[in-house]
Amino acid sequence: MKLLKISHIGIASPTLQEAMERLERIFGIKHEHTEEVADQKVRTAFYPIGESTLEYLESTDPESAIGKFLEKKGPGIHHLAFEVDDVDAAVRELLDKGVQMIDKTPRSGAHGNRIAFIHPKETGGVLIEICQPSSGH
Ligand code: CMX
Numbered sequence: 001m002k003l004l005k006i007s008h009i010g011i012a013s014p015t016l017q018e019a020m021e022r023l024e025r026i027f028g029i030k031h032e033h034t035e036e037v038a039d040q041k042v043r044t045a046f047y048p049i050g051e052s053t054l055e056y057l058e059s060t061d062p063e064s065a066i067g068k069f070l071e072k073k074g075p076g077i078h079h080l081a082f083e084v085d086d087v088d089a090a091v092r093e094l095l096d097k098g099v100q101m102i103d104k105t106p107r108s109g110a111h112g113n114r115i116a117f118i119h120p121k122e123t124g125g126v127l128i129e130i131c132q133p134s135s136g137h
Pocket of ligand 1: 066
């Protein structure tokens with residue numbers, strides 16, 4: 001598997017509104033795109049920065065991954081996402097190596113990307129997403 005770049009950094013926020021206000025006030029930047037990812041029970045706002053992107057995440061359900069993270073740890077960096085050109089092959093490779101995957105097959109994420117998460121226990125306490133952009137991104 002070849003890691004192409006850090007696709008995005010996921011940041012959990014109690015509300016997107018407060019994150020948007022803060023980013024505009026401090027850095028003068030506005031989000032490029034918002035999207036609800038029903039499968040993950042999140043609403044997202046994207047801020048492209050150079051080669052990468054900040055992905056702000058607001059939970060739509062307290063029992064979701066982001067809802068539980070905010071409850072236990074509070075706002076902050078939630079995950080790193082590495083871009084690959086073939087997420088199916090990457091997941092197969094990781095499973096063959098015995099890596100504990102949260103997703104044993106890729107699923108749909110924001111922007112129509114195909115994504116799979118590695119369990120943070122495998123990666124020194126950092127939740128890592130492997131993602132393959134849809135052809136439009
Ligand atoms: N980063 C690092 N560690 C994390 C973590 C995170 N984001 N979320 C949970 N953990 C740690 C917990 O601290 C806990 O560690 P300890 O056992 O040492 O206490 C361990 O993982 C298990 O946590 P848990 O509370 O028992 O389990 P959860 O039910 O909260 O599930 C996880 C944790 C990672 C399996 C779950 O959040 C998950 O499946 N995540 C993948 C999907 C996801 O995060 N979706 C949101 C983003 C969607 C998007 O970007 O579109």
